[in-house]
Amino acid sequence: MSNSELDSDGGGRASVQSVDRAVTILEILARRGETGVTEVATELGVHKSTAFRLVAALERRGLVEQAGDRGKYRLGFGIIRLAGATTAQLDLARESRTVCERLAQEIGETVNIAILEDLHAINISQVRGPAAITGYNWVGQRTPVHATSSGKVLIAFQMDPTLCDPLERYTPETIVSAAALRGQLDEIRLRGYGFTLEELEVGLNAVAAPIRGDGGSVVAAVSASGPSYRLTTDRIPEVAALLVSGARQISERIGFYQ
Amino acid sequence: MSNSELDSDGGGRASVQSVDRAVTILEILARRGETGVTEVATELGVHKSTAFRLVAALERRGLVEQAGDRGKYRLGFGIIRLAGATTAQLDLARESRTVCERLAQEIGETVNIAILEDLHAINISQVRGPAAITGYNWVGQRTPVHATSSGKVLIAFQMDPTLCDPLERYTPETIVSAAALRGQLDEIRLRGYGFTLEELEVGLNAVAAPIRGDGGSVVAAVSASGPSYRLTTDRIPEVAALLVSGARQISERIGFYQ
DNA sequence: TCGTAGTGTTGCGCTATGAGCAACAGCGAA
DNA sequence: TTCGCTGTTGCTCATAGCGCAACACTACGA
Structure with a gap:
């Protein structure tokens, strides 16, 4: 799914782009398991610094976690916690x-x-x-x-x-x-x-x-x-x-x- | 949690505000069950139109759903799906x-x-x-x-x-x-x-x-x-x-x- | 039955935020 | 040791996100 697909919601600004991107990242990680920033950026169709900041925002809130010090990301326990609630x-x-x-x-x-x-x-x-x-x-x-x-x-x-x-x-x-x-x-x-x-x-x-x-x-x-x-x-x-x-x-x- | 708390990440723009707000909404809904837009806005500390758009963005992606035609919102099956993955x-x-x-x-x-x-x-x-x-x-x-x-x-x-x-x-x-x-x-x-x-x-x-x-x-x-x-x-x-x-x-x- | 209050929703203009670019740090392989 | 690649950061600028005002709708009380 590229951004142009996201934008095709029915003209104008029908959604919140950053939130859409963040949710897409969660879906990418759900599908692919451990994934690097560059891979997320490629699939999302954005610059890797953009992908990095979105992933970092999700990480900060526990919905995403890093596998090891430096490297691939995966869905975090925050998702389980929300689902559990x-x-x-x-x-x-x-x-x-x-x-x-x-x-x-x-x-x-x-x-x-x-x-x-x-x-x-x-x-x-x-x-x-x-x-x-x-x-x-x-x-x-x-x-x-x-x-x-x-x-x-x-x-x-x-x-x-x-x-x-x-x-x-x-x-x-x-x-x-x-x-x-x-x-x-x-x-x-x-x-x-x-x-x-x-x-x-x-x-x-x-x-x-x-x-x-x-x-x-x-x-x-x-x-x-x-x-x-x-x-x-x-x-x-x-x-x-x-x-x-x-x-x-x-x-x-x-x-x-x- | 207010925005001022979100902003206290360590100076400057340390995160993605819209994504942080969206995640906070998910946490609010996890805690409170069925919740209205105005209540979400009050707890989030933003205008209700802002809350509405963020909730709508999450709804569009299935992470939030509306209880009935018009009214309160709750966490959607998309969360379960992500957690399940x-x-x-x-x-x-x-x-x-x-x-x-x-x-x-x-x-x-x-x-x-x-x-x-x-x-x-x-x-x-x-x-x-x-x-x-x-x-x-x-x-x-x-x-x-x-x-x-x-x-x-x-x-x-x-x-x-x-x-x-x-x-x-x-x-x-x-x-x-x-x-x-x-x-x-x-x-x-x-x-x-x-x-x-x-x-x-x-x-x-x-x-x-x-x-x-x-x-x-x-x-x-x-x-x-x-x-x-x-x-x-x-x-x-x-x-x-x-x-x-x-x-x-x-x-x-x-x-x-x- | 009707008026009112409150909530959800939408259009619009403005600015603060999010994004891309360039560059850097670090790591692993050759 | 060098090179290639990935993750990460600082900076600038364009636009996406936001708040405001207003509207649509519903429920409740008189």
Whole structure:
């Protein structure tokens, strides 16, 4: 594939040339295995200094690596890592789907799966509850770990998470003291589930339980959330039991054996 | 990660900004799952039209896909494909290594593993023979299928390969008639191995055998090559038997069961 | 049902970036 | 030791990539 082929996207500047070239380099390396800069340049139809800089940019980010000090290049572990992130999330989302659908039906509220990233909970899957008022889609959203049930559960099982003090307030009920939050995390580890009461949004309650991976570590959380007039404080134990059970099923499906 | 962090590579323009941004987008999508353009732009620290164009460039190449007609983006199957190419070749190279070392010892010549790509044979692994005169590294090299033993074996087991007529000549011995080559391919399928006699380089002979994948199709070839005064015509049956045996072992290791 | 807010997408002009050229460093083979 | 080739770097300049403004579309709330 030459540049003239890349440019034939439909007139004008239809793409980002450098990105196209970089992706082509990844494909060349995928096909050819270990390849030198000059060979990449020849196949790409660019100057070898251009090829070198593009390869170096990919190398810097781990998508390409050099075989030895000086010489041929090959695809790096960064590709595997990206692919792994994709398939791991796909696996988790797929394996948990039917369990989440059942939970949403049983609990009557919206159910979400979240993973931890840089002290944020990121939702990767959602099943809307039958009585859901709002159609808000949480998937892809990052939420603060100290003000969400999933977030609390995720950090409760982390090694010594670094917490700000004070934490950010979202409602009058938000826990802003790191000490108070640590106390709640201790309770979560003892009870096996966590919850929030109008801590992220006024009128919004949530309960969450930990999902474990094949090493036993907590890799995700499943939660149910709803309006506080429906998901009342006295319903929490019942909802928690359902979530803990569902979380165990999901854990077993993704390879956790106790 | 903001651009200012990207720029802190060591003064000046140390990288390719657009490629760095594109890779960061892939990492964002790996972490967050389904994500909108505006969210990507915010996290990347660029204008949303910039983010949109970068995402579109990745989408065009299959590394990113859109979830639905209009909306959030996620990592695409292109990442899996790249990762698969990497791990498949790694698997093949790894599983064949000890067999190739033994073959190099037994035959006394350089042994290579090659795969087919666009009517070229690409070497992905090499073990130098003990009596090797030249240290030439074939890994990553593309060689013409009609003038190499691996190439002939690889196309012999393809569905109706398209051949030029005449083919390119490299030495006085090169087969340049497509009809003559097809005849040789028929013989290869019957015998189970192929060879070349000074067809790529004067003084260079080679023998190759097919490696099969789990569906039985030929996915690679293992070959031995050496100077014609050592790898003589009368040695071919003996060398072929060793290569066929070795190829079967490799095939079994990568999942082929007869 | 309609208006509004927000997101995704596109055209355009400008400038900062990416590219090619020339040259250098290093390595392996003759 | 010399030569050929590859990988790498500094520099200059043209253009590709970027941000801005605007548009199209969708979803939500009144």
